[in-house]
Amino acid sequence: MPFCKKITPYYEFNLSSVKENYSNWKSICTKNSRTDIPAYSIKANYNKKILKTIKKLDGFFEVCSYLEYQYLKKIGIDSKKIIVNGTAFSKKNLKKILKSGTLIIADSEEIIKDICELNIKCSIGLRCNLDYIKTDKNTFFNKVSRFGITDIEEIISFLLKYKKVNLICLQAHFSGNTREPSVFKLIAETLCEIILHYNLKNITRIDIGGGYKVSRKYWNIRDYYESVLNVLKEKKMEYLKIIFEPGNSIVRNCGKYYTTIIDIKKINEIIYCIANGSIIHLPFLKGKKIKGYRIQNSKNKKEEKQYIVGSTCKESDILTELTNEPALKIGSVIEFNNVGAYSINEIPEFIIKKTKVYYLK
Template identity: 30%
Template sequence: MGQIKAAAMNFKTPFYVIHKNELDDNYKKLTSALEKHWNNYIIGYSYKTNALPWIIKHFDSLGCYAETVSEDEYELAKLVGVTKNKIIYNGPIKTKESFLEAVQNECIVNIDSQREIDWLDEVKEEKKSIGIRINFDIEKMCPGQSQCPNEGGRFGFCYENGELGKAIKQIREKKVNISGIHLHTSSKTRSLDIYRAIANVACKVKEEFSLDLDYVDIGGGFFGGLSTKPQFEEYISIMEDILSKSFDKKKTKLIIEPGMAVIGAPISYVTSVIDVKDTEFNRFVVTDGTRTSIDPLMTKSSYFYSLIIDGERIVHPKQIISGYTCMEHDRLFEGNNMPTLCIGDKIVYDKVGAYTMCLTPLFIKYFPDVYLENNGEYQLVRKAWKPEQYVMNSMIED
């Protein structure tokens, strides 16, 4: 706290801080778990979770592949210097041009739609190899844990209704090698049960369709950086127990695509109190931060936070900590029986690295500064946007 307190007092708020040692320590726990339980693996860092250029380049330097889900992300990976065959290309919105290039560059490409199967006819390389995403009923296997219990997931080819079998048949008729399967699924719980189910489906599909696979891609979606939640080793150990019954560790790579698990915990957001006002109903503490910068979808009910204040303060029974926007629901938390906050006090929100920088809207204020903290030293890795950056690619009438 001492290091971030000094930064909070010296830098213009609001700003994000990437804690490099925490990031690297968390990543090391992940690689240690993989090396122990499946020492033939690829880690693909999920660009959609946080594609800040410093972050994606750092994960590249650690040996990660770039896990991309659009032409923009695919081109971003190339722009920051990711080796062309170290890109994983997923998702339903690939363009034809980038899809063909990725397949021909021997990227890991996981097909998600019928049109991608049709595009295979135009791949010029004699040896064609792709992966395929599997859609399966995770709710049936893990009741109450899926994100869409009544509607089912929308990505990949459905196993239960035969669409997966039809897709595999089509791909084989085109004399294209199916080198891998992709089984990422979203859940409300991130529980070990989800990954037990994924591993079981991988084995079932492999045996039923006689697939000789170079990789099994289980996606991401697991916890990381929280001591009270399942740990990396628990996830990998469970999958090892199941996958090893059908797959040879030496032959088949395990691909995981973490986002939140590796980048969520090591980022903080620092704000200042800019006003305090009393109304008939509440004391409102207004800050120069905003809820949309730490919870863009406004779905969370609580945050990890700490206060930076000087001197002794009387306790106030209720304070509503609010953001700077003109939306009434830009309220971050209710402080009950905590020190009375004053203008200039700082509030630091921790574990806000996932789906924040990439989803924060350009609403009222633009993107804030981002600093890298390394052993107490701070480096600016993204300057705050100004109106000049906002209008940079716009055409304005003379």
């Protein structure tokens, strides 16, 4: 019985999985009278139906560009439900975002100056560069980041001159690390220490960024949540609200990609199974060995090695390598799992057209 009845290639998104994943985050963040915030990082997947699914759950959203901000506004997301991590915005757009009540987390001294020069009453956040705490080489692979502000004392002194701008949030995000809960504990500890050191009494929340490795093999949401909440308890700073920026853990397992073998070639004893899809449709998996897949007609005799390649003219268009797997045939369908994040919105208009998208409710 074929597991794919539609014309391939295409994506399939399970909206029930999105609902379940976000609800799991929200239920943990709002237990015991807490009002902590899971702000879905929409760069992971800003498919409109996914965004609307989270909107129905009264969800929060995190964006890092004006384009993403516009996507949310077009589908009626409340401005106060959006958090903007700002790296490059015009003064015009900054003014529009701030006047709507959206929290902007400024990434540079220049953005801070632009906000102050607007001379409007607003609340903002500050992204802190915490490279100095990346001392464990087994935990942190990227020692240097170009994001965030290093001279926090200077910025705080500068902001004191502008009574209309209220600093209410400190944020930090690390990429290139093991992503274990202890990383986020360290971020929370350091942000709390900054608040205490500079006596920042107006700070009401900390944002510890994203990058959570949520799966049965690794950690669950509660592991991350409690590692941060325990820091607040230890420092007697439970009055602070915690903002999390989950992306991958909301949409990764909601997506599947289907493609069909349309030709098979044998060159220099290597079997190439040509699919009507392409690695261009799976940009985040390029150069990686894909493990999450299912093959139709999987009872065929096994082949020692087969390459599933795309139907474009690029030599690098290799979806995956199969070792000791059933021989593929023309018409065989391959289902790639866990491709809901950093996939569909990163597909370029290059050589091959974008795929259709279908939905399971």
